[in-house]
Amino acid sequence: MKALDIKDLEKRYPTxxxxxxxxxxxxxxxxxxxxxxxxxxxxxxxxHCTTGLAQPTGGxxxxxxxxxxxxxxxxxxxxxxxxxxxxxxxxxxxxxxxDYHAGYFGMPRRERRERTKxxxxxxxxxxxxxxRTRTLSGGMKRRxxxxxxxxxxxxxxxxxxxxxxxxxxxxxxxxxxVQKINxxxxxxxxxxxxLEEAEQLCDRIAFxxxxxxxAEGTSDxxxxxxxxxxxEDAYLALVGRKxxxxxxxxxxxxxxx
Amino acid sequence: xxxxxxxxxxxWRREVNRFMKIKKQTxxxxxxxxxxxxxxxxxxxxxxxxxxxxxxxxxFVIPGLIMMAWSTNAFSNNSSSILQQKFQGAIQxxxxxxxxxxxxxxxxxxxxxxxxxxVAVLTFIASALLVDLPVDHVLVLIPSLFLVGFFFxxxxxxxxxxxxxxxxxxxxxxxxxxxxxFLGGVFYSAALLPxxxxxxxxxxxxxxxxxLVRYGFVGYTEVSIALSLxxxxxxxxxxxxxxxxxxxxxxxxxx
Numbered sequence: 241m242k243a244l245d246i247k248d249l250e251k252r253y254p255t256x257x258x259x260x261x262x263x264x265x266x267x268x269x270x271x272x273x274x275x276x277x278x279x280x281x282x283x284x285x286x287x288h289c290t291t292g293l294a295q296p297t298g299g300x301x302x303x304x305x306x307x308x309x310x311x312x313x314x315x316x317x318x319x320x321x322x323x324x325x326x327x328x329x330x331x332x333x334x335x336x337x338x339d340y341h342a343g344y345f346g347m348p349r350r351e352r353r354e355r356t357k358x359x360x361x362x363x364x365x366x367x368x369x370x371x372r373t374r375t376l377s378g379g380m381k382r383r384x385x386x387x388x389x390x391x392x393x394x395x396x397x398x399x400x401x402x403x404x405x406x407x408x409x410x411x412x413x414x415x416x417x418v419q420k421i422n423x424x425x426x427x428x429x430x431x432x433x434x435l436e437e438a439e440q441l442c443d444r445i446a447f448x449x450x451x452x453x454x455a456e457g458t459s460d461x462x463x464x465x466x467x468x469x470x471x472e473d474a475y476l477a478l479v480g481r482k483x484x485x486x487x488x489x490x491x492x493x494x495x496x497x
Numbered sequence: 498x499x500x501x502x503x504x505x506x507x508x509w510r511r512e513v514n515r516f517m518k519i520k521k522q523t524x525x526x527x528x529x530x531x532x533x534x535x536x537x538x539x540x541x542x543x544x545x546x547x548x549x550x551x552x553x554x555x556x557f558v559i560p561g562l563i564m565m566a567w568s569t570n571a572f573s574n575n576s577s578s579i580l581q582q583k584f585q586g587a588i589q590x591x592x593x594x595x596x597x598x599x600x601x602x603x604x605x606x607x608x609x610x611x612x613x614x615x616v617a618v619l620t621f622i623a624s625a626l627l628v629d630l631p632v633d634h635v636l637v638l639i640p641s642l643f644l645v646g647f648f649f650x651x652x653x654x655x656x657x658x659x660x661x662x663x664x665x666x667x668x669x670x671x672x673x674x675x676x677x678x679f680l681g682g683v684f685y686s687a688a689l690l691p692x693x694x695x696x697x698x699x700x701x702x703x704x705x706x707x708x709l710v711r712y713g714f715v716g717y718t719e720v721s722i723a724l725s726l727x728x729x730x731x732x733x734x735x736x737x738x739x740x741x742x743x744x745x746x747x748x749x750x751x752x
Binding site (some may be wrong): 325330343347 | 499562586597740747
């Protein structure tokens with residue numbers, strides 16, 4: 241079954257900017273799918289259209305067969321979103337943030353309490369559970385956002401640059417968690433600027449540029465398609481910056497003074 | 498409880514929790530303000546005015562103060578709550594949930610409604626302890642107060658959704674709402690105003706709301722109660738439908 245089925249998706253903002261120009265994308269259930277592209281390529285817009293934060297101007301989105309516009313309640317119930325920005329409420333504590341989120345998704349009180357406890361423990365936030373979110377460090381906020389995204393046990397988890405600006409230790413922690421829940425059956429759509437992250441984690445990857453999917457496949461398939469040795473070089477070829485390739489730089493003779 | 502009931506209860510609880518966490522500002526300050534109005538206009542000024550239309554001046558003023566407490570708190574709670582959540586991006590958590598536009602709108606509305614209700618009830622209790630406050634027409638008073646509360650809750654939601662900066666909310670409150678309330682006859686009877694001020698007051702919608710509430714308490718009115726109730730019901734329903742359309746379209750909420 242397709243976890244995400246996007247067909248000819250278009251998004252034109254009232255300013256006239258065309259953020260998505262006929263994007264079609266399929267993510268199979270259980271996949272860990274990477275979406276790569278430069279800033280402004282349309283990654284976040286695509287995610288916002290899928291989660292109801294933006295309204296498409298054309299095309300269709302289905303989440304586990306539920307139309308994201310006509311059957312938005314069923315579609316959104318199946319999706320968990322960890323956005324790029326720390327969009328947490330300053331008035332709430334870490335515990336309340338998780339509890340309210342689960343409530344929005346209709347989870348009964350006892351289940352909410354148990355799930356909150358479990359996730360606070362998993363993300364090393366138990367000691368901070370009564371603290372208001374604005375007092376948390378950047379890393380803790382990032383953990384809380386991921387905990388909130390999985391709180392209602394979504395079948396499709398969307399991670400929009402989840403490791404941007406976090407230290408190596410936390411990045412590895414998040415990777416392990418993402419891989420674990422993927423193995424347990426959660427489908428994952430990941431956007432990232434860290435190519436080694438995509439290469440190591442993702443089953444398949446799509447490149448998006450100027451609001452269009454320009455290539456799709458496994459890391460090796462993409463490298464072959466661009467006739468380069470690895471994913472990073474394929475990406476550089478996509479954005480027209482082949483001169484930045486590590487192999488290219490390593491081959492250049494040292495300049496002596 | 499069904500999933501939908503849990504969802505709505507949580508959305509509503511979150512709004513109430515927000516103002517309860519800062520109750521010195523959201524409940525304490527309005528109560529002090531109302532107490533000061535009663536002291537200044539009731540006790541100090543009232544000792545000189547004594548009676549108005551056969552009613553003790555303090556008693557004449559208090560219904561308007563209760564209405565003012567409910568309306569301004571309902572308005573400011575909802576407008577600032579929505580704008581604050583938009584500003585933080587935290588509103589995305591509610592917007593990306595399965596909640597329908599109607600559920601979201603009602604939950605946001607009822608947050609301010611509850612805050613207004615609490616301040617109004619506390620004002621009523623405090624006033625009843627200070628003076629002998631009658632309740633002559635409870636069947637007019639209760640629907641009038643509820644409609645006023647719901648109307649200003651909706652207005653707060655509308656301004657909060659439209660606002661792009663805190664200045665927009667402050668402008669609506671300071672330059673539109675407060676003058677309309679003060680000039681609507683909270684502290685005086687419009688019937689005693691010279692022309693053209695008396696006639697001008699009849700164009701102020703809040704004048705009718707104050708008369709409805711005052712009639713409920715002390716049985717005095719300068720307008721038709723039935724017509725005012727009908728107009729207030731229509732205005733509240735219209736505002737609700739406008740807001741529902743905005744929420745359904747995602748106006749300034751969804752990109």
